[in-house]
Amino acid sequence: xxxxxxxxxxxxxxxxxxxxxxxxxxxxxxxxxxxxxxxxxxxxxxxxxxxxxxxxxxxxxxxxxxxxxxxxxxxxxxxxxxxxxxxxxxxxxxxxxxxxxxxxxxxxxxxxxxxxxxxxxxxxxxxxxxxxxxxxxxxxxxxxxxxxxxxxxxxxxxxxxxxxxxxxxxxxxxxxxxxxxxxxxxxxxxxxxxxxxxxxxxxxxxxxxxxxxxxxxxxxxxxxxxxxxxxxxxxxxxxxxxxx
Ligand SMILES: NC(=O)c1ccc[n+]([C@@H]2O[C@H](COP(=O)([O-])OP(=O)(O)OC[C@H]3O[C@@H](n4cnc5c(N)ncnc54)[C@H](OP(=O)(O)O)[C@@H]3O)[C@@H](O)[C@H]2O)c1
Numbered sequence: 748x749x750x751x752x753x754x755x756x757x758x759x760x761x762x763x764x765x766x767x768x769x770x771x772x773x774x775x776x777x778x779x780x781x782x783x784x785x786x787x788x789x790x791x792x793x794x795x796x797x798x799x800x801x802x803x804x805x806x807x808x809x810x811x812x813x814x815x816x817x818x819x820x821x822x823x824x825x826x827x828x829x830x831x832x833x834x835x836x837x838x839x840x841x842x843x844x845x846x847x848x849x850x851x852x853x854x855x856x857x858x859x860x861x862x863x864x865x866x867x868x869x870x871x872x873x874x875x876x877x878x879x880x881x882x883x884x885x886x887x888x889x890x891x892x893x894x895x896x897x898x899x900x901x902x903x904x905x906x907x908x909x910x911x912x913x914x915x916x917x918x919x920x921x922x923x924x925x926x927x928x929x930x931x932x933x934x935x936x937x938x939x940x941x942x943x944x945x946x947x948x949x950x951x952x953x954x955x956x957x958x959x960x961x962x963x964x965x966x967x968x969x970x971x972x973x974x975x976x977x978x979x980x981x982x983x984x985x986x987x988x989x990x991x
Contacts, residue, residue, distance in 0.1 A: 755800060755827040759787070775823075777794050800867075822874045841901040852903060853903045884932050891905055
C-alpha cells in the first residue's frame with residue numbers, strides 16, 4: 748500500500764535532506780512538504796505537494812491542515828523539523844546567563860520549538876487517528892536532556908525542547924490507546940552543518956559535524972527501525988535513547 752508523508756520545514760537544512768530520503772525510498776505516493784516560503788520548496792517531483800506553514804500563525808496552521816486533508820484522510824509519516832536557536836532579526840541569541848532572559852524572547856523560541864509542532868499535530872486531528880502504522884517524529888536536541896545537562900546556558904532553546912519532549916511522551920500515550928502501531932518520538936540529529944548551527948561550530952571536530960544528507964541518512968535508518976516499544980522516547984542519530 749502506498750502511503751502519505753508530511754515533512755514540515757522541508758525547504759532547508761535537515762528537512763530538505765529528509766524530503767530527498769522520503770522520495771528516494773519510493774514508499775510514498777504523496778509527500779506534503781511545508782515551509783514558511785513555499786516558493787523555496789523543490790517541486791520537481793509530482794509526489795511533492797508544497798504547502799505554506801508558519802508556526803507563528805494559528806491561521807496558517809489551520810489552513811495548512813485543511814489543505815493536507817483535502818488530499819488524504821490519513822498520514823503515515825509525519826516529521827517536524829522547526830527549530831530556532833538564534834534569530835538576529837528579533838534579537839534572539841542563546842542565553843549564557845539568567846539575566847539574559849526576556850518574556851518576549853522566551854515566548855518566541857517556545858512558540859516555534861514547542862507550541863508550534865504540537866498545535867500542528869492538534870490541527871492535523873483525524874489524519875493521525877487511524878489504526879495503520881504511523882510515525883510522528885519531531886526534531887529535538889540532546890541539549891534538551893535534563894539528566895545530560897552539564898554546561899547550562901541556552902535557556903530558552905534547551906527548555907523549549909525539553910517541554911517539546913514531554914508533549915512527545917504525552918502524545919505517544921494518547922495515541923497508543925487507539926493505535927498500538929503508532930510510534931511518536933523525538934529525534935536528535937547530531938551536530939549538523941546547517942544555518943542553525945553555523946554560529947556555533949567552532950571547536951566541533953570535522954568528523955563530528957555531519958552534512959544534512961549524512962544526518963538525514965542516519966535518521967532515516969532510525970525511523971525504519973522504530974518499534975512501538977520506543978514510542979515516547981527521544982532517539983539520537985545513532986539509534987541510542989537519550990536520557991530524559
Ligand atoms: N543543526 C544542528 O546541529 C542541530 C542539532 C540538534 C538539533 N537540531 C534540530 O534540528 C531541527 C532542524 O534544524 P536545522 O539544523 O535543519 O536548521 P535550519 O536549516 O535552520 O532549519 C530550521 C527549520 O526551522 C523552521 N522554522 C523556523 N522558524 C519557523 C516558523 N516560525 N514556523 C515554522 N518553521 C520554522 C525552518 O523552516 P523554513 O524553511 O520554513 O524557514 C527550518 O525548516 C531543529 O529543530 C533543530 O533544533 C539541529
